[in-house]
Amino acid sequence: MTTSEKYVTAAYLVVLAVVLLYVILYSFKLSRLEREVAELTELAQRRRAA
Amino acid sequence: MTYFADVAALARKDILLELRSRDTLPAMLLFVVSALVVFHFSLPSDASVTASTGLLWIALLFTALLGLGRAFTAEREQRVLDGLVLAPCDRSAIWLAKSLGVLVFLGVAEAVALPAYALFFGPVGWELVAAVLLADLGLAAVGTLLAAMAAASRARELLLPLLFLPLVIPVVVGGVGATVVDDPGRYLGFLALYDLIFAILSWASFEYVVAE
Amino acid sequence: MSLRNNQAVLLATAASVLLVAGLALALFWAPEDADQGFSQRIFYVHVPIALTAYACFGWAAWKALRLLWTREPRYDLESYTAVHMGVIFGILTLVTGSIWAKISWGVWWTWSERQLTLFLVLFLFYCAYFMLRFSVESGPRRANLSAVYALFGVALIPVSFLAIRLAENFIHPVVFTRDGPQMSGSMFLVFCVCLAAMLGLFASLYTNELTGKRLDARLRELREAVE
Numbered sequence: 001m002t003t004s005e006k007y008v009t010a011a012y013l014v015v016l017a018v019v020l021l022y023v024i025l026y027s028f029k030l031s032r033l034e035r036e037v038a039e040l041t042e043l044a045q046r047r048r049a050a
Numbered sequence: 051m052t053y054f055a056d057v058a059a060l061a062r063k064d065i066l067l068e069l070r071s072r073d074t075l076p077a078m079l080l081f082v083v084s085a086l087v088v089f090h091f092s093l094p095s096d097a098s099v100t101a102s103t104g105l106l107w108i109a110l111l112f113t114a115l116l117g118l119g120r121a122f123t124a125e126r127e128q129r130v131l132d133g134l135v136l137a138p139c140d141r142s143a144i145w146l147a148k149s150l151g152v153l154v155f156l157g158v159a160e161a162v163a164l165p166a167y168a169l170f171f172g173p174v175g176w177e178l179v180a181a182v183l184l185a186d187l188g189l190a191a192v193g194t195l196l197a198a199m200a201a202a203s204r205a206r207e208l209l210l211p212l213l214f215l216p217l218v219i220p221v222v223v224g225g226v227g228a229t230v231v232d233d234p235g236r237y238l239g240f241l242a243l244y245d246l247i248f249a250i251l252s253w254a255s256f257e258y259v260v261a262e
Numbered sequence: 263m264s265l266r267n268n269q270a271v272l273l274a275t276a277a278s279v280l281l282v283a284g285l286a287l288a289l290f291w292a293p294e295d296a297d298q299g300f301s302q303r304i305f306y307v308h309v310p311i312a313l314t315a316y317a318c319f320g321w322a323a324w325k326a327l328r329l330l331w332t333r334e335p336r337y338d339l340e341s342y343t344a345v346h347m348g349v350i351f352g353i354l355t356l357v358t359g360s361i362w363a364k365i366s367w368g369v370w371w372t373w374s375e376r377q378l379t380l381f382l383v384l385f386l387f388y389c390a391y392f393m394l395r396f397s398v399e400s401g402p403r404r405a406n407l408s409a410v411y412a413l414f415g416v417a418l419i420p421v422s423f424l425a426i427r428l429a430e431n432f433i434h435p436v437v438f439t440r441d442g443p444q445m446s447g448s449m450f451l452v453f454c455v456c457l458a459a460m461l462g463l464f465a466s467l468y469t470n471e472l473t474g475k476r477l478d479a480r481l482r483e484l485r486e487a488v489e
Binding site for chain 2: 330383384387389393394397399402403407410413414417418421424425426428431
Binding site for chain 1: 285289303304353364365463474477481484488
């Protein structure tokens with residue numbers, strides 16, 4: 001690969017990397033949301049039982 | 051016409067307050083002269099006119115920041131801003147009055163800074179004076195609005211420079227350009243355009259900034 | 263609710279298809295540029311991303327205007343998310359632009375590239391937007407301040423661009439030339455596909471991000487109701 005081809009590929013890879021990074025961070029957020037929903041459901045059920 | 055009466059009353063209050071307490075203006079004057087002296091030491095000996103002009107504009111910017119940082123502290127400390135906002139005057143009148151006050155302070159600071167610059171560095175032409183006057187309008191307009199925003203935040207003095215500097219980059223370009231280029235008309239025109247756009251924008255949006 | 267979800271899925275699918283198609287076209291099908299050779303192909307990522315960033319900021323300003331107009335709090339979240347996306351695309355613009363500068367002129371940064379300088383100024387401006395948001399308590403006050411600031415940002419774009427052009431007359435005139443986009447028809451087609459792809463990417467990420475933030479807010483409300 002010539003130098004310029006390397007740089008062009010690098011640019012495309014950077015874009016891909018940022019998008020994938022976003023996906024990873026977002027999956028963290030989703031698991032946190034899941035945990036919170038579970039917590040709140042438990043709290044609500046306890047409230048209802050009481 | 052009561053609008054302008056309100057503006058005049060508010061502006062006069064600010065200026066009278068400053069004349070009595072004498073804290074902001076002397077600080078601005080001392081700061082700008084100190085800054086110019088520091089710049090003398092930071093410029094290499096073969097520095098061009100452009101370099102020293104650029105530094106003058108930086109000094110003016112930071113002097114403006116100094117003054118703006120104090121623009122709303124008095125109100126905030128005395129909780130007067132809430133009272134002002136409840137007063138039966140158009141909120142934008144507060145902005146106009148404050149901007150006029152800031153303008154006056156900037157003008158006084160520059161009345162000291164420009165002679166000092168002429169003394170330390172090089173001659174001051176009519177283009178520089180015109181550019182400074184035009185730039186003052188923009189800096190006062192935008193700065194007053196941003197100072198109100200910063201006053202509403204927790205970070206206050208920390209936040210104002212962050213908000214201020216990106217917005218006034220065009221002012222620096224216009225000011226330095228008008229001073230160093232042969233044909234300053236375009237740059238002075240650009241400064242006027244900046245003033246117009248951002249003064250109108252600031253005037254229109256100030257009431258949203260102070261509203262609770 | 264399920265209708266909104268379908269919209270999100272549709273957007274994501276469309277964006278993915280367009281993105282893959284656009285990048286494939288850009289790398290394989292687009293004709294080679296006579297002057298710059300293979301390195302010109304960065305143009306197909308860099309410029310669409312830059313235009314999408316402008317679109318993000320414009321969208322944020324529109325939502326900000328709606329907030330100030332109608333005072334409905336949902337516009338604050340929408341405006342904030344758009345600015346967030348705009349900064350991400352802005353960073354990408356700066357990085358891809360920097361790589362392009364490296365290829366074309368061997369330097370990682372050059373002030374003579376107007377778009378790049380403009381993006382740097384905007385990047386600073388919108389980073390300050392986040393500082394503003396972080397230092398004000400959440401509520402209508404923060405929403406109003408953010409909205410006004412977002413509007414100022416959009417006014418700043420043309421004014422800054424003009425300033426940068428004017429500045430070139432007295433700032434260090436580095437003689438870097440680059441031929442303007444004299445694109446052939448097929449090049450233009452690839453460009454349009456890539457532009458649509460980036461805009462689609464923005465739309466898709468924006469929708470997901472917004473849903474996530476709304477869920478956050480609702481869960482907070484729920485927590486307060488239950489505890």
